[in-house]
Amino acid sequence: xxxxxxxxxxxxxxxxxxxxxxxxxxxxxHKIIAEVIDELALRENTIAVAPVGCAVFAYNFxxxxxxxxxxxxxxxxxxxxxxxxxxxxxxxxxxxxxxASIGMAEIVHTANRGENxxxxxxxxxxxxxxxxxxxxxxxxxQKTTTSPFGRDAKNYGYPFKMLEFxxxxxxxxxxxxxxxxxxxxxxxxxxxxxxxxxxxxxxxxFSMIEVLSSCPANWRKEPLDSNKxxxxxxxxxxxxxxxxxxx
Amino acid sequence: xxxxxxxxxEDRCKGCLLCIxxxxxxxxxxxxxxxxxxxxxVEFKNSGKCNACTLxxxxxxxxxxxxxxxxxxxxxGK
Numbered sequence: 001x002x003x004x005x006x007x008x009x010x011x012x013x014x015x016x017x018x019x020x021x022x023x024x025x026x027x028x029x030h031k032i033i034a035e036v037i038d039e040l041a042l043r044e045n046t047i048a049v050a051p052v053g054c055a056v057f058a059y060n061f062x063x064x065x066x067x068x069x070x071x072x073x074x075x076x077x078x079x080x081x082x083x084x085x086x087x088x089x090x091x092x093x094x095x096x097x098x099x100a101s102i103g104m105a106e107i108v109h110t111a112n113r114g115e116n117x118x119x120x121x122x123x124x125x126x127x128x129x130x131x132x133x134x135x136x137x138x139x140x141x142q143k144t145t146t147s148p149f150g151r152d153a154k155n156y157g158y159p160f161k162m163l164e165f166x167x168x169x170x171x172x173x174x175x176x177x178x179x180x181x182x183x184x185x186x187x188x189x190x191x192x193x194x195x196x197x198x199x200x201x202x203x204x205x206f207s208m209i210e211v212l213s214s215c216p217a218n219w220r221k222e223p224l225d226s227n228k229x230x231x232x233x234x235x236x237x238x239x240x241x242x243x244x245x246x247x
Numbered sequence: 248x249x250x251x252x253x254x255x256x257e258d259r260c261k262g263c264l265l266c267i268x269x270x271x272x273x274x275x276x277x278x279x280x281x282x283x284x285x286x287x288x289v290e291f292k293n294s295g296k297c298n299a300c301t302l303x304x305x306x307x308x309x310x311x312x313x314x315x316x317x318x319x320x321x322x323x324g325k
Binding site: 020 | 251252256258259261262263264265268269284286299301302304305306307308309310311312313314315316317318319320
């Protein structure tokens with residue numbers, strides 16, 4: 001019998017086990033990014049900027065250069081790195097608490113300047129690491145530890161749609177929202193990330209990919225139920241698809 | 248039909264069961280073994296139905312699944 005390996009852990013992932021909860025979307029996106037870096041053969045030429053949040057230990061999991069930024073300031077740090085080393089693939093990896101709340105100013109101005117970087121935005125509709133508090137992206141009526149009776153618009157405002165918000169800015173070249181709930185959507189997410197990276201390599205400009213990602217522990221759901229919830233509820237508020245593509 | 252098999256890295260598996268839902272030939276089941284981190288890991292049944300479609304591995308968040316295509320040994324390239 002001849003055994004031919006056709007799928008394995010990407011080389012750009014270390015042997016360190018992910019610190020994420022079972023079924024967490026962060027793990028899937030980490031894996032996909034590592035696969036894309038492997039396929040583009042850019043492992044020695046990539047610099048990632050990790051956020052504050054669950055993905056703070058990203059440098060333990062990716063086997064390429066990763067640096068860390070203060071909470072929400074990832075796009076500013078990525079801007080500096082890209083300007084000093086324009087030949088590198090530089091991407092910022094951020095959660096929704098990091099990007100849409102505390103780092104709102106940085107992401108808006110980075111996008112408006114049209115910095116030639118790629119932003120991977122993980123939207124799991126709450127602050128994951130700190131215990132599931134309300135984030136700007138939390139759905140209406142969604143219960144979190146700081147909105148125990150559900151988010152109501154009067155007190156907490158409406159879910160923030162970052163891609164639609166950034167879309168009119170001239171510096172923004174590519175925006176797409178994807179999810180990682182099944183094999184087909186994982187492949188689509190991988191293609192979107194690859195496209196974002198390829199736009200950067202062609203010096204086209206700022207691109208951002210939002211990934212609807214599950215947070216089973218803080219949603220108090222099983223991993224399979226969490227993915228179902230993304231399909232049935234979150235996708236309605238945050239429809240997947242291309243928001244902007246200048247090409 | 249293409250034959251395949253998978254190897255599950257029990258140290259990486261967290262028992263989230265996403266792979267079981269994706270497997271169209273029901274070759275993966277929830278096992279009884281608990282790994283050193285306390286996760287109930289999944290098991291490959293290996294009953295010959297796996298066709299190396301890789302869906303389980305694509306969806307596995309923790310990159311715990313390796314997929315192999317298995318073929319009979321060829322004699323003189325035939």
